[in-house]
Amino acid sequence: IIPRSILMTTFEGSYYLLCALGDGALFYFGLDLQTGALSERKKVTLGTQPTVLRTFRS
Known part of the structure; x- marks a missing residue:
């Protein structure tokens, strides 16, 4: 399985x-x-389709 999205965060x-x-x-x-x-x-399963990771502020 190929990584589709990678993100470094805090x-x-x-x-x-x-x-x-x-x-x-x-x-x-x-x-x-x-x-x-x-x-x-x-590992966490989020669904069955590719996921796109994005940064946000809250």
């Missing part, structure tokens, strides 16, 4: 790398900005 002071796949799955990783290391891979 939630409550922690950095994350989000990767949306063509099958509706979203993988997200903790990101260490000093080393570039990824940690704590998690």
Whole structure:
């Protein structure tokens, strides 16, 4: 399955790398900005179609 959308973002002071796949799955990783290391891979299913990630402010 091919990544369709990738986004680096911050939630409550922690950095994350989000990767949306063509099958509706979203993988997200903790990101260490000093080393570039990824940690704590998690997966969420958002649907069955490709997802496009975009930044927003709230």
